[in-house]
Amino acid sequence: MLAGADSIDDLDLLRHGAMGRLFAGVRAPSTLGTFLRSFTHGHVQQLDKAGGGLLAGLSARVPGLLTGGDVDGIAFVDVDDTVREVHGYAKQGAAFGYSKVRxxxxxxxxxxxxxxxxxxxxxxxRKGNTASATGAGRLLAQAITTARAAGVTGRILTRADSAYYGWAFVGTALRHKAWFSVTARMTPSVTAAIASIEASAWKAIEYPNAVYDEAENRWVSDAEVAEVPFTAFTGRRKAEHVSCRLVVRRVKRLQPLASDGSEQGELFATYRHHAFITNSTLSVVEADQRHRDHALVEQVIAELKDGPLAHLPSGKYPANAAWVACAVIAFNIARTTAVAASMRTARWATLRTRIINIPARIAATGRRLVLHLPTHWPWTSGWKSLWATATGPPTPATT
Structure with missing residues (x-):
């Protein structure tokens, strides 16, 4: 998977070139496929837990993996889901979900x-027709526990879109003493709260096409934010009512052009409103910025789909679940590799090109294997930094 495998047949890459000289016991792809099909639901759960433990070990080996050097700062836990389209009638669990694809x-x-x-x-x-928020509370609890085990000691902000707007997600965040930031559904209570915001409460923010007016010390923008106190989930029992902040961002709707192609002046500005609930103590502007950053989880999904999750290779549901768990482990190893190689912002595809799929040569001398890197290779320093981190002594404990 690290080298780009997205199907069981691609695992034959392990038997190519000099891989056999470096690794013992390399099996054929069919053998690995049989191994995956031997998994049960319990085995997958164990593998998932092992992946969480591995992440904690990787963060200890490479301290900048999660904290970025700031162990007491804020960390973000983002929850989302995606539908991976499959083909063939033999795929167990495949169904039509919210994306309208099987x-x-x-x-x-x-x-x-x-x-x-x-x-x-x-x-x-999960099955293809599973609702997005199903099991969100348990997944969030496991993610927060994993974050703490991996060295995150500061405040945790949990974020999700409107599909997770409910007590399961928010209640789990509260039980684990974490902040939450969840996109609100436009229910009657939310729309009424938005309508109650006074005109003077709106504050212009930095947004595409915004201009900063130095004289007036403010942004001239088509986007503004405001907040209002709000009580969420009033339809549930009183103990589950959540008093929080409703932060709203409104963006001016584009005016349609006139029949002659000219732009009409607006008599009354119309807006699109985007609201979310949060219990954070961040300022209204920063809370909005942090909430919008939830979109970075989409990049993670894109990288997975560009890698091992380009396909779900087996017809057996547990085998595909094990494949997903292995893909998560591979992603975290790749991210650790990027940090250790001083390529913190490199995407997985970039890492494969620069560090993993290297045009190197293996030679044997004095009963030792020597790896000869290409002459004038631009990524030599990063690769050597990775090698030193991987083979050197672990970081000494400070406590």
Whole structure:
């Protein structure tokens, strides 16, 4: 998977070139496929837990993986799901979900900081027609526990879109003493709260096409934010009512052109409103910025789909679930590799090109294997930094 495998047949890469000289016991792809099909649901759960433990070990080996050097700063746990389209009638669990395509649903939680790229805390494979928020509370609890085990000691902000707007997600965040930031559904109570915001409460923010007026010390923008106190989930029992902040961002709607192609002047500005609930103590502007950063989880999903999750290779559901768990482990190893090689912002595809699929040569001398890197190779320093981190002594404990 690290080298780009997205199907069982691609695992034959392990038997190419000099891989046999470096690794003993390399099996054929069919053998590995049989191994995956031997998994049960319990085995997958064990593998998922092992992946969480591995992430904690990787963060200890490479301290900048999660904290980015700031162990007491804020960390973000983002939860989202995606549908991976599949083909063939033999795929167990495949169904038509919210994306209107036949596939399997993958739910995942990522951990990131303002200075560290996201890693995957936990992930699970589900039936294609499973609702997005199903099991969100358990997944979030596992992700927060994994983040703490991996060295995150500061405040955790959990984020999700409107599909997770409910007590399961928010209640789990509260039980684990974490902040939450969840996109609100436009229910009657939410729309009424938005309508109650006074005109003077709106504050212009930095947004595409915004201009900063130095004279007036403010942004001239088509986007503004405001907040209002709000009580969420009033339809549930009183103990589950959540008093929080409703932060709203409104963006001016584009005016349609006139029949002659000219732009009409607006008599009354119309807006699109985007609201989310949060219990954070961040300022209204920063809370909005942090919430919008939830979109980075989409990049993680894109990298997985560009790699091992380009296909779900087996017809057996547990085998595909094990494949997803292995893909998570591979992603976290790749992210650790990027940090250790001083390529913190490199994507997985870039890492494969620069560090993993290297045009090197292996020679034997004095009963030792020597790896000869290409002359004038631009990524030599990064590769050597990775080698020193991987083979050197672990970072000494400070306590």
């Amino acid at each position: 596939g399997l649903n993958i739910q995942l939680a990522t951990i990131s900081t303002p200075t560290a790229a996201p890693v995957i805390a936990r992930a699970r494979l």
